Amino acid sequence: MARRYDVVVVGGGNAAFCAAQAARERGARVILLEKAPEGWLGGNSYFTAGAFRVTFGGLDDLRPLLHESDEEMLSRTELPPYTAEDFMSDMERVTEGRCDPHLAGIMVEESGDIARWLRDKGIRWRLMYDRQAFEVDGRLRFWGGLVLGTVGGGKGLIEQHLASARRSGVEVRCSFAVKRLLRDHSGAVVGVEGEGPEGLEAVEAGAVVLACGGFESSAEMRSRHLGPQWAAAKVRGTPYNTGEGLEMALEVGAEPYGDWSGCHSIAWDAAAPPTGDRKLTNRYSKQSYPLGIVVNSEGRRFLDEGADFRNYTYARYGAEILRQPGGVAYQLFDAKTEPLLRKDEYDAPGVSRFQAGSIGELADHMRVDREGLERTVREFNAAVRPGRFDPSVKDGKRTEGIEPPKSNWALPLDTPPYYGFAVTCGITFTFGGLHVDGDARVLDTSRRPIPGLHAAGELVGGLFYHNYPGGSGLTSGAVFGRRAGHAAAAFAGGRAG
Numbered sequence: 001m002a003r004r005y006d007v008v009v010v011g012g013g014n015a016a017f018c019a020a021q022a023a024r025e026r027g028a029r030v031i032l033l034e035k036a037p038e039g040w041l042g043g044n045s046y047f048t049a050g051a052f053r054v055t056f057g058g059l060d061d062l063r064p065l066l067h068e069s070d071e072e073m074l075s076r077t078e079l080p081p082y083t084a085e086d087f088m089s090d091m092e093r094v095t096e097g098r099c100d101p102h103l104a105g106i107m108v109e110e111s112g113d114i115a116r117w118l119r120d121k122g123i124r125w126r127l128m129y130d131r132q133a134f135e136v137d138g139r140l141r142f143w144g145g146l147v148l149g150t151v152g153g154g155k156g157l158i159e160q161h162l163a164s165a166r167r168s169g170v171e172v173r174c175s176f177a178v179k180r181l182l183r184d185h186s187g188a189v190v191g192v193e194g195e196g197p198e199g200l201e202a203v204e205a206g207a208v209v210l211a212c213g214g215f216e217s218s219a220e221m222r223s224r225h226l227g228p229q230w231a232a233a234k235v236r237g238t239p240y241n242t243g244e245g246l247e248m249a250l251e252v253g254a255e256p257y258g259d260w261s262g263c264h265s266i267a268w269d270a271a272a273p274p275t276g277d278r279k280l281t282n283r284y285s286k287q288s289y290p291l292g293i294v295v296n297s298e299g300r301r302f303l304d305e306g307a308d309f310r311n312y313t314y315a316r317y318g319a320e321i322l323r324q325p326g327g328v329a330y331q332l333f334d335a336k337t338e339p340l341l342r343k344d345e346y347d348a349p350g351v352s353r354f355q356a357g358s359i360g361e362l363a364d365h366m367r368v369d370r371e372g373l374e375r376t377v378r379e380f381n382a383a384v385r386p387g388r389f390d391p392s393v394k395d396g397k398r399t400e401g402i403e404p405p406k407s408n409w410a411l412p413l414d415t416p417p418y419y420g421f422a423v424t425c426g427i428t429f430t431f432g433g434l435h436v437d438g439d440a441r442v443l444d445t446s447r448r449p450i451p452g453l454h455a456a457g458e459l460v461g462g463l464f465y466h467n468y469p470g471g472s473g474l475t476s477g478a479v480f481g482r483r484a485g486h487a488a489a490a491f492a493g494g495r496a497g
Contacts, residue, residue: 002202005031005171006492007485008192010178010245011212012036013043015457015477015484017161019209020170021121022485028492031171031203033194035212036240038174040278042158043213044237044429044458045474047281049131050150050157052478053471054111057081065115067124067151073140077127082145084108090145090469094312098259100462106438107463107472107479114478115148122164124151131342132311134392141392144309146471154281157474176201181208181248181453188451188495189252206492207452209484210442211477214430214458215243216263217275225260225432232327233318234268236282236426239275245459249434252453253444258461260432264468265318267294268426270328271352283348286423287314288341290409291391292333293380294423296324299363299372301380306408309394311470315428322425329423330366332377335415340391352422362418381412429473433461440484452491454484 007023009016012034020032034041056062059079063069087108091099119125127133128149133142150157165172178194182202191204215221221243222230250256272284287310294317295301303320307313321329333341346353356362359377363370379402387397389411399406434442434455441449457477464472 002191002204004204005029006206007209007488008033008203008205009209009211009485010192011043011210011457012041012174013045013211013213013457013477014157014161014474015481016043016209016211017165018478018481019211019454019456019485019488020165021168022482023209023489024168024170026486026489028489031173032165033176033178033192033203034172034174035177036174036238040238040240041162041174042154042238044241045477046154046158046278047237047276048154048157048474049128049282050153050474051128051131051146051471052115052148052150052475053087053146053469054115054148054475055082055084055087055108056112056147062127062148065119065125065148067126073129076138076140077133078139078141079147082147086145087111087469090312091472094467094469095465098465102438103436103460103462106483107476110479111475114475114482117482118478122167123157123160125149126151130344134340136390136392143392144311144470146311178212178244178248181252183252186451189453206495207454207488209454209456209488210245210249210459211455211457211481211484212245212459213238213241214433215246216241216427216430218242222427225430226263229322229327230427233265233322233425233427234272235275236266236268236284236428237276241429241458246434249442249453249455249459252450254442254450254453255435255445255447256432256461257435258432258463259465262431262464262466264315264428264431264464264473265322265425266314266428267317267321267329267331267423269351270422270424271350272426280348283344284351284426285345286331286421287345289317289331291337291340292331293406293413295330295332295368295373295376297326297328297368299369299374299376301376301404304404304407306398306406306410312467314470316467318425318427321423327424330368331421331423332362332413333419334413335417336411338419346421354420355417357416357418359413359418362420366420366422377413381414384410384412429458431461431464433459435462436460436480438483439487440480441487452495454488456481456484
């Protein structure tokens, strides 16, 4: 006999837990079903740094959120306000104006409140000095609008979510792969059917929330939607996000929405495993590239490393690396910039790190064309214009007369020893998803809500095109997870009544 709940949440990451908690606080009986075994609970959220992009009025606005605070550090902290106008402007700019204004507006307007809601649910916050601040003239200056992260990063986020969900009475079941949505004679979604350790099983519900990720872990779906070269991309996170949630929704008439040919992909260590490492998680990422230059195996630069803060470029530069010969590139630094690199990423165990006393020797170590790299560095150094280097602002210290330019933070590579790091493309999540309304109800191809079906997290299409502002993925998952949980509980309650 099938078990029955008010709300079934499919997935086990940040969006899923937010949906489950939101439904539970409205009195719903909730079960969270996760395809992965318990040791892999957390979806892609587990592999993040736990960064949330939220609006705030300044340091005093964030103080009440912080789990612990160092008053000496806070006294030296420069943290300018990040307003809703700033956040929306960033969304419109990096998506080239294509983000859905209604959905993006909801995410932006609720981003500050969602941090407080999560705090009340047991999530612990910190300021991300290690990732988002530089010390300049004795001051700790945050940059790029992204300041708030969870204690313990993605691992801590999921541990705290799980503990909080269990305290509130959410049932969490792992190793249960949902295969299809159940519907009644009217077409309303009334549960799911999936496979667990004891075989095929139905779980009935008043409403279902899909929060089980995109298709980034499926080489076949990546090839089909992103292009054949994407079959070779490494997966930054969970191997379990293989698109079944999307396909189930499409089978019941959901409208595909957003950038199905786009994804979030970054510079990822070339020695990383094919899918995420539960121990090192995001330490394979290599995000200090604005401080140096990036070349391919021919020794040629192919992107503007200083186009913007890395928060606004890193999610699209993975694709640029994938287009290079062999899908590999090399980030280069010298003795001036190496001390500024993020130690947790660039000193992680087993990273592809090279060091040499000359550029030619470095090229040989990396198996990069020696003559090409020496010419590139020589031309780059000659093109660097005078100016004050300041990594905490877009300093305008640029190059002139070379292509591609470097628009900010241009320093000559002229001080040995020289350092190189081999990187490839690491895919994070896919941008294409389902069309939802403001209550996270899934819409059909006629743009009418499918009764009983909601979505949150990576399955929500229309927010991100081409690129995304760093930290907005977890924020979106939390905002629409909460909305999906509330709406699903209300629908289930109405159906029961």
